[in-house]
Amino acid sequence: MLKAVIFDVDGTLIDSVPQHARAWQDAFQDFGHDIPFEDIRRQIGKGGDQLLPVFLSGDELDEKGEALEKHRAKILKERYLPTIQGLPQVRALIERLQADGKQLALASSAKQDELQTYKKIADIDDLIGTETSSDDAEESKPNPDIFQAALKRLNGIAPTDAIVIGDTPYDAEAARKAGVRTIGLLSGGWSAEELTQAGCIATYRDPADLLAHYEGSPLAGSQT
DSSP, X not given: OOOEEEEOOBTTXXXXXXXXXXXXXXXXXXXXXXXXXXXXXXXXXXXXXXXHHHHSOHHHIIIIIHHHHXXXXXXXXXXXXXXXXXXXXXXXXXXXXHHTTOEEEEEOSSOHHHHHHHHHHTTOTTTOOOEEOGGGOSSOTTSSHHHHHHHHHSTTOOGGGEEEEESSHHHHHHHHHTTOEEEEEGGGSOOHHHHHHHTOSEEESSHHHHHHTGGGSGGGTSOX
């Protein structure tokens, strides 16, 4: 029986993937690297520790990786954060899960301060208190650290008692390594086929679509 739901945030609860990709693209450009937007977008969902090595050599990482990531955070906050909005029916979906007695947690590759802002954008800052961010994990997704940390903060929840809701193959891969099933949302820009191939047991357009099909979804226990 499903007892807990763990949510990714970017692309799952808030419409922020293009903004993150643009912020990374701008930061790379300022450090002398011209990287196509789509190449970066397909890496969103990873933390900086996993994203940067895709585009920088080991020497470049040592030389400017930390500064570039800090610059990215500044660009995101100043240029793109005001354009980020919550996805439809996020609050209603979470209230439905709470009404069903499910324990809830957030597990994001974002920094802790960014996560607090995203909770407000999604209009759920008063609903979910259990959360983990990149600050709680040695390695970010697609490694399982963040989901494992979330499970530890839930009350008596085994991996088989929980489901992750995410929008990228990295969520599904990380959840699988933690022993947790994943529902995939297409709101982050990945296709249903890509998410299914990564291990998602079901896919929906966005939180509103999942809520509309709640009774027939894994959240209601109709699938395993």
